[in-house]
Amino acid sequence: MKLIRLLAAMAAGAATLVLPGRRPGRLRRDRTLAALRLAVRGGARYAAGAPRLFAAAGEQRQLLREDLALQTAEDVAGTLGAMKGVMMKIGQLASYVDDGLSPAVRHTLARLQDSVPPMSPRLAAAVVAEELGAPPERAFARWDPRPIAAASIGQVHRAVTLDGRAVAVKVQYPGIAETIAADLRNVALLRRMLRIAAPAQDIDALLNEVRDRIGEELDYRREAATPMGEAEAAWRARRQAATA
């Protein structure tokens, strides 16, 4: 599938530490499930620019609208809950599909992407603290509180790890993984949406594609099971030493 290769190629191009956005303070803290993914390329310096590849065309969203930033998990749920996060992802996938979408649907999906502002620095820091057990200023040697790019269901921050590596940290909106997983289970409504969005397409194939692609992205445990990057190993070693 063209779609998958394209996205995979993008993912490989950036140094990323992915933080699943659990609802701060709600789920138990389980470091082994923190599911970090760090794919630092040899010699990577400050990864400015590269993470922008994660943002699909037209997906710069409201990065400059800090006044509209999502401040609470409730803000996130209001913006991305009730199928909207799934639709946004469909819009993102659809931006790689050349035909089959009406201009009106394309416009609606693009507007939906535009409607998602970044997390406030405070909310992003709360997600980091929840996942890493320490606020970003302590979990990293340097942490840029302002996101440099919108990720699909999160945003990307620049940081320097405690052992001096420049990384881009992808922080997921809190609580959104559970919501999207629940929304993906409503197959009847997904079919309806896809029939509205792309009536000419093979709906079953499209549905599988959407569920696979989005499901994959939410599944950080599976990502964590792949060989860890050396930087992540180093981070874990330091972390263990620090807590021993």
Add this chain to the structure above:
Amino acid sequence: MTDTADLYATATGLIERSAAGYASGVPEDAADDGLFGPASVTWRMSADLASPVAGLRSMLMQALHPLVMAGVDQHSGWRRDPAGRLAATMTYLTTVTFGDRAAATRAAARVRRIHDHVRGTDAVTGRPYAAGDPALLLWVHGALVASVLAAGSLVGTALSAADSNRYVAEMVTAAELTGVPRPLVPSSVPELDLYIASVRPALRCTPAAAESMAYLLDPPGMDEEVAEIWRDVRDAAIAALPRWARQMYGYGAPPPLTPSRRTEIRQSLGVLDAMFLGQPGVLEARQRITLRMRGGRPG
């Protein structure tokens, strides 16, 4: 039996025109915070996901008053232009909620002038009616306020008892604006309940009510997939009605609203909301509201 599709215009453009009404009702440069203000429960509830359910339930309740229904039926021209009729209501409610005082007052004055000409005799009860009659205006108001609370608690944001009372109290101003003397308007949930119970003996499902509500519950001309989504809104609105109102319409008892069914309905509401958001000006209007609710400068 006649084919309803021949009698009524289709619902084409319902979302588009409602959205246009909404976008135009949220000011870019408000002179003041309006009748309710950014900290009000009214502002909070107007953004609720359950709003379409509240709107539909509200119309189902309002239509049960024979004189209210007769006025709408004989004067509003909704058969010719149902989308236009709904869009006008959307514009009015949005302007009264988010507009500055001058805009809200102007909108209300315009509606009162229109109401002045809405008079007639109800064919069912044989009673004369006038749209400016405070008793009818109060029913329209009470049905709306109760529906926002009922829809919210069923599939949207359930307000605390204190906030529910606050909402009912805030909305007194909206009723006054349409021409109901303030002392007549319920200003707490218990008062609202008492008021609705007091009107109940006068309510009934007239042929006009049955006809117009059948149209709303299953609007002709909707895209098939959108119609499926609308079905969830309809189910929720009917489930949110009092049992006696359902019985007047002859609707069966709704299946229990399990948590998973509630989630499904909210997912459908989310899709509708995304369609609404895709219309010109809606995102910007919402951002204006968000900024004002956060204490930022208007616009």
